[in-house]
Amino acid sequence: MNEVVSAYLAHLHLEETVAMPALWQYAGDAELGAVLAAFRASRSPEEALTDLRRMLPALPPAVRAVIVRGVVETAPAQEAGSLLAAATTTLSQGQRRRLYEDLGVPEAWALQGQP
Structure with a gap:
């Protein structure tokens, strides 16, 4: 269980420090909002x-x-x-x-x- 938690925390750290800043650098609020709206509409x-x-x-x-x-x-x-x-x-x-x-x-x- 500790290995799973450790791996997940490492994943979250990478997501928050690398992936999310890159996403916000290349996509604006309107674009991300449209993606989320499309996802919600697909459910x-x-x-x-x-x-x-x-x-x-x-x-x-x-x-x-x-x-x-x-x-x-x-x-x-x-x-x-x-x-x-x-x-x-x-x-x-x-x-x-x-x-x-x-x-x-x-x-x-x-x-x-x-x-």
């Missing part, structure tokens, strides 16, 4: 939900809130609430509470699917 709703379930628990609270806010703003209200309720089932109670505080909404909002 089915089920795949997007799986992505959220896997990703949200590992993110820092501020980043989690930005991503969830983006999902809510781009989906119809009923769909956004349902998606958020399903995605946040993987969060701990404390993580969920913090997310709703960061979003400025009561937790019952996601369970009811209301903005």
Whole structure:
């Protein structure tokens, strides 16, 4: 397990110190945004939900809130609430509470699917 963790940390270091600076040097915000938008558009709703379930628990609270806010703003209200309720089932109670505080909404909002 230590070898896996060590290799992964080395990978992350290389990604953050070499790959990402090179990417930002040659691609602007608009270009990278278009790539991300195309990726999101290529995912089915089920795949997007799986992505959220896997990703949200590992993110820092501020980043989690930005991503969830983006999902809510781009989906119809009923769909956004349902998606958020399903995605946040993987969060701990404390993580969920913090997310709703960061979003400025009561937790019952996601369970009811209301903005």
